[in-house]
Amino acid sequence: MSRRLNIKLDGVGYDVAFDFKFIERVESKFSLTEFLGGIQKGNLKISQVAWVLFCGLASAGEKITYEEVGDLVLKDIGEANLIAVDLVNSSISGGPEKPIKKKKATAESGQE
Numbered sequence: 001m002s003r004r005l006n007i008k009l010d011g012v013g014y015d016v017a018f019d020f021k022f023i024e025r026v027e028s029k030f031s032l033t034e035f036l037g038g039i040q041k042g043n044l045k046i047s048q049v050a051w052v053l054f055c056g057l058a059s060a061g062e063k064i065t066y067e068e069v070g071d072l073v074l075k076d077i078g079e080a081n082l083i084a085v086d087l088v089n090s091s092i093s094g095g096p097e098k099p100i101k102k103k104k105a106t107a108e109s110g111q112e
Helices: 020-026 032-041 046-059 066-075 077-093
Strands: 004-009 012-017
Touching: 004 046, 004 066, 004 077, 012 046, 020 032, 020 046, 020 077, 032 046, 032 077, 046 066, 046 077, 066 077
Parallel strands: none
Antiparallel strands: 004 012
């Protein structure tokens, strides 16, 4: 079953899927660990960002070419980077990040 997100690129909404098909398509060009290493080093390649977004869009059935995605990435590289990173993280962690809800601490009385 495909997990999906809705993203905006250049003001247009698109569905993206992040499932095994997405991972397989991304890894046909480069490994997810290579991509994540680029994130850690602050060295993301624009072509990798475009490829990750294209794979997510294609996996969701969006009709857009890799070159069109590349052009959208160039319009707002910062936003495209954030979306690509979120897609990769979501694909390997089981879903988009959600805020962690803090549980109220309960004090045990210690009485018997």
